Amino acid sequence: MKPELKKFLKARAHALNPVVITGQNGITPALLTEIGIALDHHELIKIRVNAVDRVERREMIEEIVQATGADLIQSIGHIAAIYRQNPEKQTGGAKKAALPLADGRIRSRARPFNE
Numbered sequence: 001m002k003p004e005l006k007k008f009l010k011a012r013a014h015a016l017n018p019v020v021i022t023g024q025n026g027i028t029p030a031l032l033t034e035i036g037i038a039l040d041h042h043e044l045i046k047i048r049v050n051a052v053d054r055v056e057r058r059e060m061i062e063e064i065v066q067a068t069g070a071d072l073i074q075s076i077g078h079i080a081a082i083y084r085q086n087p088e089k090q091t092g093g094a095k096k097a098a099l100p101l102a103d104g105r106i107r108s109r110a111r112p113f114n115e
Contacts, residue, residue: 001071009044009073013081018048027060032067039070039084047080 019038022031038045047064051057061080065072070084 006073009083010081013044013046013073016044016046016081018046018079020045021048022050022060024050027063027067032064035064035068035070035082039068039082040086043086043089044073044081044083047082048078049080050078 019042020031020035025031035045035047047061049057049060049064051060057078058075061072061075064070064080065082068082068084070082073081073083075081
């Protein structure tokens with residue numbers, strides 16, 4: 001992953017809340033399924049890993065990343081941000097609708113109004 005993309009994703013992840021929280025059972029197939037569904041829908045998510053010590057927490061995060069095929073963007077304390085691109089989703093954001101002009105031509109939103 002390019003450093004520019006990682007920096008961009010860190011900034012986007014800052015405002016997110018954890019979507020998935022690991023419970024006392026640790027990493028289960030059901031948890032991995034939920035993470036996979038969240039990644040398919042959002043691409044960038046935060047996970048709260050409830051582990052007692054730092055080493056165990058790091059191992060759990062690595063296991064999640066390996067099992068889901070995601071990239072670890074950032075890990076601070078109990079919170080990890082992970083990203084997995086959804087090939088079915090548009091990567092450039094939503095397409096902007098074209099605006100029709102009075103004479104029937106179509107103008108994209110990118111051009112200024114005073115043409």
